Amino acid sequence: VVNATDRTPRIELRELARIVYFRPDTLPPGIQPELMATRHYVPRQYPFAFTNGVQASWLEVDTDTGFVKLLRHWVVEDCGTIINPQLVDEQIRGGVVQGLGAALFEKCIYDERGQLTNANMADYLVPMSGEMPDIDIGHVVSPTAESELGAKGAGEAGTAGAAAAVANAVNDALKPFGAVITEIPLTPQIILTALKRI
Structure with missing residues (x-):
């Protein structure tokens, strides 16, 4: 994981996963302990892509x-x-x-x-x-x-x-x-x- 502005390395992904899944008690209050990204696709011209x-x-x-x-x-x-x-x-x-x-x-x-x-x-x-x-x-x-x-x-x-x-x-x-x-x-x-x- 890198800083978005200057690309400085912050934490390795495996360390982040270890914290999230095995030590969520060490995260700040209000942080949801999940490594998840969800995206949805919706056609704009019509609501379905027909087969x-x-x-x-x-x-x-x-x-x-x-x-x-x-x-x-x-x-x-x-x-x-x-x-x-x-x-x-x-x-x-x-x-x-x-x-x-x-x-x-x-x-x-x-x-x-x-x-x-x-x-x-x-x-x-x-x-x-x-x-x-x-x-x-x-x-x-x-x-x-x-x-x-x-x-x-x-x-x-x-x-x-x-x-x-x-x-x-x-x-x-x-x-x-x-x-x-x-x-x-x-x-x-x-x-x-x-x-x-x-």
Whole structure:
């Protein structure tokens, strides 16, 4: 740590850390014993740095059971400048899995008194690795002027787009049967009801 005006050395960082973390009692009254610096970034032209992308889902619908089998899923996302490609891809995959869960599995069930009956992980269905398809990811990079590096963020578009891609693919599969579904999750009961099988 140096004096800001003449750059004279004042104290070594390791000594400052020792005092702050092991001898805060020696600091003057009113000094918060933390070595922390926090900065926040807020875009000025608009309140969000939007990501955007496109998704497609390939699946099979068993018209006898109402079960949907996910075969493959594609995502092309524009999250601006990519700093860590592997991390970005996995964040997008995580968002897609959340969207696929919302599309096919995650349904809250209430009893006649309004009590949630599937409020734990034993009863509430979430997607597992066995139900997930291969998720192929591509990128279009158009940096935003709203951040220093041109990064926009990633993952959110994966969640929102996945459920819509699955719902559209299911409706496409059911088109020959004259069935259209406008709600999620696309449970077997919903699909069989749309097919007039139950």
